[in-house]
Amino acid sequence: MFTHVGPDGSARMVDVSGKPVSVRDALAEGFIALQPRTLELIAADEIAKGDVLGTARLAGITATKRTSDLIPLCHTLLLDHAEVGFEPQADGIRITCRVRTIGRTGAEMEALTGVSLAALTIYDMCKAVDKTMVIRDVRLVSKTKTPCA
Numbered sequence: 515m516f517t518h519v520g521p522d523g524s525a526r527m528v529d530v531s532g533k534p535v536s537v538r539d540a541l542a543e544g545f546i547a548l549q550p551r552t553l554e555l556i557a558a559d560e561i562a563k564g565d566v567l568g569t570a571r572l573a574g575i576t577a578t579k580r581t582s583d584l585i586p587l588c589h590t591l592l593l594d595h596a597e598v599g600f601e602p603q604a605d606g607i608r609i610t611c612r613v614r615t616i617g618r619t620g621a622e623m624e625a626l627t628g629v630s631l632a633a634l635t636i637y638d639m640c641k642a643v644d645k646t647m648v649i650r651d652v653r654l655v656s657k658t659k660t661p662c663a
Contacts, residue, residue, distance in 0.1 A: 533618040537660040542625035544652035546633045547606040552644040563639040574598035574632030578624040
């Protein structure tokens with residue numbers, strides 16, 4: 515039985531009211547491939563639209579909090595923590611997003627959404643100087659559920 519399909523075949527939100535409250539942690543990552551010159555411009559803060567990684571960090575964090583607005587069957591979560599990190603590499607930037615909440619359902623969609631929107635923001639801010647960018651390898655790295663004390 516699919517959890518998001520009702521008996522009549524229609525889409526539905528899963529009822530999590532019977533689940534115990536627990537600490538939920540999720541970590542997602544992704545990668546945006548960039549030309550070396552684009553990486554240099556980002557590092558030197560010379561992209562015309564402004565601070566690329568600072569803006570992408572804010573976009574990613576904001577996205578984690580708006581996930582249920584974007585994905586119809588996601589529960590609205592009150593996040594206790596969200597962070598977005600960047601690791602520049604020779605051929606692009608690795609993006610990570612970690613979220614934490616105390617609730618009845620996991621936060622993996624929030625972490626994945628944070629990575630995705632951070633990557634899209636980098637793309638948007640650099641598209642004038644790099645026509646070869648590719649967003650790839652967005653994935654869930656880990657998720658944990660710990661009983662509340």
